[in-house]
Amino acid sequence: MPVINVPFRLIFAYNPQAKTDITDPTVLFLERRTVMRFTVGRTF
Numbered sequence: 001m002p003v004i005n006v007p008f009r010l011i012f013a014y015n016p017q018a019k020t021d022i023t024d025p026t027v028l029f030l031e032r033r034t035v036m037r038f039t040v041g042r043t044f
Helices: none
Strands: 008-014 034-040
Antiparallel strands (some): 008 034
């Protein structure tokens, strides 16, 4: 992970094994296949 001297992060996640089949009776809840998150932190 590259280090940049700014107090925010942009995170992208991909889950190829996400449970997205609504007709499957073993699936308790649906999962997202991709997620994009933006976080702001504190500097030291």
